[in-house]
Amino acid sequence: MTQDHSLKLQDSAPASSVNKERQFKGLSLAERKRVRREKLIEAGIEVYGKQGFFSVTVKDICNEAKLTERYFYESFKKSEHLFQSIFLQLIEKLETTVMQAIFAAAPDSRLMVRSGLTALFELLKNDPRMARIIYVDAMLVQELHNQATIQESMGRFDRMIQSFVLLLLPDLQKSSGEISLVATGLNGYVTQVAIRWVMGGFKQSQEDIIAACEVVFEALIAKFMH
Template identity: 30%
Template sequence: MAIPTRRYRGVSAEQRHHERRERLLDAGLDLLGTEGWARTTVTAVCARARLTERYFYQSFPSREHLLVAVFDRIAGEAAEVVLAAVAGAPYDARARARAAIAAYVELVTDDPRKGRITLLEALGCEALETRRRQTLHTFAQLVAVQARSFYGPAVASRRDVELTAHFLVGGLAELLIAWLQGGLEISRDQLVDHCAALFVAAAQIPGG
């Protein structure tokens, strides 16, 4: 849908479009993270954002595009906090692993909506599940890059590093799902410590 280009009360059309898009994303985050994907309809999102459907379709071709955009915004935030945590941690394998995992777990538990969207709601919606798989792959690549950078020539082959990274990232996601659903009676710190130990131990596994 075409977007008007004239200024209104000193605000450009691009700025107004950006602000409306952010309001729609905020509404999508709130609905998807509390009501679930099935109830996050275009009508409900527009009502929550206090915008008409005309403005919705100026920003998103469909409901699924909004859902994925909400997911992507959380994933981008997760990548930022994880990388910042690693950069600020001591140059020690366990310290860096713990900092990265703690940053992610904190993100998805301090705002439960983000955990529900990226870990739980993604399992029931095809568009979100597809994006979830793509994002897990991206984070596995990130872990592999960090491992090769930290361990240098001592690390296993590129293939083995990537296999291990996919295993660890996928396992962490499933562990968090079980924990968020109440299936594991452990504290957040215990969960983070255990996962950090697994990440460090995995680096010692010889390649095949």
């Protein structure tokens, strides 16, 4: 073997080593980081959802995710930031599920109301972890209030209900400001019913909960259609 050939082999070794490190298990560094972040979010939903935010440590999350704590801090500066990411992800899922149910029931206004409410409360009952995170702990985690996360999420639901009202009553002769206030009131009503139901351990029947919420939507329809 010539000296030049030996030098070429030595030069290529570090590059090969780096390439293997970056493509470990077929994933790039960025992809591996994303996978670890998703594992932490899944672990957070499981642990926060069952034990509550204030009873859980970073170590608990890492144990559930089967990752070391250094990987936690690779993605999140502190527990509140993980909780915020989880909260926003669950809110988006809730919103999407409800809207899909509403559109699937169109154009029957009463069926749309029942379908939307059923989708909401079924999702909460079928996943108590989600229910606890959104309707119990999120109200108590100060970080979410400091960063206006709660207000922004409530605003999203206000706009969703506003769109729903306009879908139900396309010829409604009301200003956008009036409709916005009505939507806020409806959102607040449903939210408080959901909080009471979740904190009460889902003891009241789902049918009773849905019926209680239908009352205000039916009153709205009756008021604005006559």
